[in-house]
Amino acid sequence: MAESKRIRLPGKRRGSMFLGSRIARLIFASNLAGLAILIIGAMVLNEMRAGFVVSKKQDLVAQAQIFTSLLGEDATTPEPSLDVDAARQTIVRLNLPERVRARIYTPDEELVGDSFYLSERVDIDALPPIKEPSRIARIGAALSEWAGRVFGPIMPRRSSEAIRTQSFEEEFDSAVLGDVAASQRFSDRGQRIISVSMPIQRVSAVVGVLTLEASDIDEIIRAERAALVPFIGVAVLVAFITSFLLTLGIARPLRRLSLAADRIRSGASDRIDIPALTKRKDEIGNLASSMQGMTEALLERIEANEQFAADVAHELKNPLTSIRSAVETAERVTEDPVASQRLRNVIASDVKRLDRLITDISNASRIEAEMTRVPTEQIDIARFAHDVVRTYEAMVDGPEDITVSFEDATMGARLLVRAREGPLGQVLRNLIDNAKSFSPPGANVQVTLEQTNSGPQTVARVRVEDNGPGIPPDKLEEIFNRFYTDRPKGTAFGNNSGLGLSIVKQIIATHRGEVYAENREEGGARFIVDLPAI
Incomplete structure (x- = not known):
């Protein structure tokens, strides 16, 4: 049986909340670091792609304005109408970039000139094999559509310079009405293109439509994907570094604790x-x-x-x-x-x-x-102490017997303490039995309950007093040691084992209380038990 020290309840642990936890913040930040880099990279590249597309549109619009001015001067008649032969010769003379295609249409959407055919340019591209899309591709497409539906309403609105996705017919109809129309779509060859359609006018009459198409958008996207590679590399590097730091900061310390516990279990420490x-x-x-x-x-x-x-x-x-x-x-x-x-x-x-x-x-x-x-419970200390004292009243048979009395000096304050009923009763009985063993025949052992304070804490104080010889001043603390049996002359031998007061000290310590002894001025000893009240 071990002698217990005074038990102190631990305070609130640091990091008990999720955001107040250092490890939780570390794990949360490390897991988001790589994702944040990818998100930032995707946002940056998305802005780059949008900038490329808008720049390409503006370039095509500028070229179309120049070309429609030339066509309006050189390929129109006073009626007004479009001179088809002159329009074709003008297209041939135009110095168009390799990936830009020019077409001329009448207002009835009849194609009258195509730069690819008039310049005898032949594009040789290997067609991809025809095959069904894989399951992963279908899942990716479904996720993309779902993300578009979910996040579309909260995405920032496109600026006025952004290019819409529309069919050629819609683009042509806008140009015929005298507007400049731009769109991005897939051609009949499966290429992603940027198209600009602009009316050819004679004075204010629309005599035809010039369409310029740029098919180098795929190269832009490929360049964009290539630009994403460094971000992916940085994200992987960050994930590796954070994993390494988590290993150093969490896994290795836990391993050290495990090894230390194993050393204790094996007896090495x-x-x-x-x-x-x-x-x-x-x-x-x-x-x-x-x-x-x-x-x-x-x-x-x-x-x-x-x-x-x-x-x-x-x-x-x-x-x-x-x-x-x-x-x-x-x-x-x-x-x-x-x-x-x-x-x-x-x-x-x-x-x-x-x-x-x-x-x-x-x-x-x-x-x-x-x-x-046994768990603790709320105990009315006045009622409890009075019940313990009443068990001694039935033991009095004659005038030589020692009596025990109880006094509640709290004026009915009804002090409550958290305690275990059995051990707390053992405390009172040990103190009363100890006081009786030192009291002369016919004496009275007085048990008193008082209310006091220890700082802001209300304290229930129980005093047990006798009329015996008292305690030597140098033994006031030693009497609580185990097997302390020094007794004054004249007291009965063998009635005490030296464990009673040690048990009292142990029980009170587990209840976060204090017990100590002192001598009364009028003679006798006084034992005081302080318990924190609720």
Whole structure:
């Protein structure tokens, strides 16, 4: 049975909330770091692509304005109408880029000129094999459509320079009405193109439509994807670095704690001593501190149990030695009735002492087990103390018997404490029995309940006073040690095992209270128990 120290409840742990947790923030930030880089890269590249597309549109619009001006001067008649032959010759003379295609239409959407055919340009591109899209491609397309539906309403609105996706017919109809129309779509060859259609006018009459198409948008997209590669590389590098840091910051410390615990289990060490971990200001630091405190408390408990076993062996050995000596002596003095009676009295006294000692050891072990299994409850300390005192009133048979009385000095304050009823009752009984053992015949043991304060904390104070010889001033603390049995002259021997006050101190410590002793001015001893009230 170990002697317990005063127990202090741990305060609020650092990092108990999710956002207040250092490890949670570290994991959260590390997991988002790579994703954030990819998102930023995608946003940057999206802006780059939009800028490329808008620049290409503006370039086509500028070229179309120049070309429609030339066509309006050189390929129109005064009627007004479009001179088809002149329009075709003008297209041939135009110095168009390799990926730009020019077409001329009449207002009836009749194609009258195509730069690709008039310049005899032939594009040779290998057609991709015809095959069904893979399951992954279908899933990707479905996810893309879902993302567009979900996030479309919250995406920023496109500017006026952005290019819409529309069919050629819609683009042509706008140009015929005299507007400049631009769109992006797929050609009949499956190429992504940017198209600009602009009216050819004679004065204010629309005599035809010029369409310029640029098919180098795929190269822009490929360049965009190539530009995304560095961002992917950085994201992978960040993921690798954060994983490495998480390993250093979490996995390795936990491994060190595991190895330290294994060393304790195997007997290679008796405590966890990892100062680098206990100084950390996060959950791992809390865990290391808790494990270190747990092992130290366990070690103290083991040492206390070993000391208790040694003390018990010593205390049992003394009366057994005395009994053995008395028995051996009794065999030699059988002819002396007086000596034989004296030896029998010694044996009876030692047997009584052994019985008292074994009973108190059993009670101490039972109470320790009860304090670890039985939960605390709210107890009205005035009612509880009065009930304990009333059990002693029935033991008074004559004027020589010692009486026990109770006084509630709280004026009905009804103080409540959190305690275990069995151990708390053992405290009061031990103190009252101790006071009775030192009181003269016919005396009174006074139990008083008071209310006091310790700072902002309300305290329930129980005083147990006797009229005995008192306590030597240098023994006021030592009397709470185990197996302390020094008694004043004239007091009965064998009535105390030296465990009663030690048990009291242990129980009160587990209830976060205090117990101490002092001498009364008018004579006698006073034991004071302070318990925090609710």
